[in-house]
Amino acid sequence: IDLxxxxxxxxxPRTSKCEWHIGLYSNMDYVMLNGKIAAYQIQWFNKKWSEWFVPGVNDLDGKFNIKPVTCGSFPKKGNTMRRMWSYFYDHTHKYILCA
Incomplete structure (x- = not known):
C-alpha cells in the first residue's frame, strides 16, 4: 500500500465554471477536480502571478458574493464570503493537486 x-x-486557463464562486466550501476542489488542492496561484490580467494560496489558511477573498445565485446543485447565498479560487472562473491559474 502506497500511503x-x-x-x-x-x-x-479560465474555467467559466460558477461553482468556484460559491461560498467557503472547503471541498470544492474534490467536487470539481477529484483531488485536494494543496496550494494555488492566480495569474492576474497584468500577467503577474499572485502569491501562493493554501485553502483554508490564507485564501479568503476581499470581495463578497453580494447576490444569491444558484449554480448547478449548489445554492449561493447573498452576502457571503468566498475563496480566492473564485478567480479560476475568469483567470489563468495553477494549482498543486494531490490525489
Missing amino acids: KPKCTEVVK
Missing part, C-alpha cells in the same frame, strides 16, 4: 499522496502541478 504517499501523488501531487501534480497543473496550469489551466
Whole structure:
C-alpha cells in the first residue's frame, strides 16, 4: 500500500465554471477536480502571478458574493464570503493537486 499522496502541478486557463464562486466550501476542489488542492496561484490580467494560496489558511477573498445565485446543485447565498479560487472562473491559474 502506497500511503504517499501523488501531487501534480497543473496550469489551466479560465474555467467559466460558477461553482468556484460559491461560498467557503472547503471541498470544492474534490467536487470539481477529484483531488485536494494543496496550494494555488492566480495569474492576474497584468500577467503577474499572485502569491501562493493554501485553502483554508490564507485564501479568503476581499470581495463578497453580494447576490444569491444558484449554480448547478449548489445554492449561493447573498452576502457571503468566498475563496480566492473564485478567480479560476475568469483567470489563468495553477494549482498543486494531490490525489
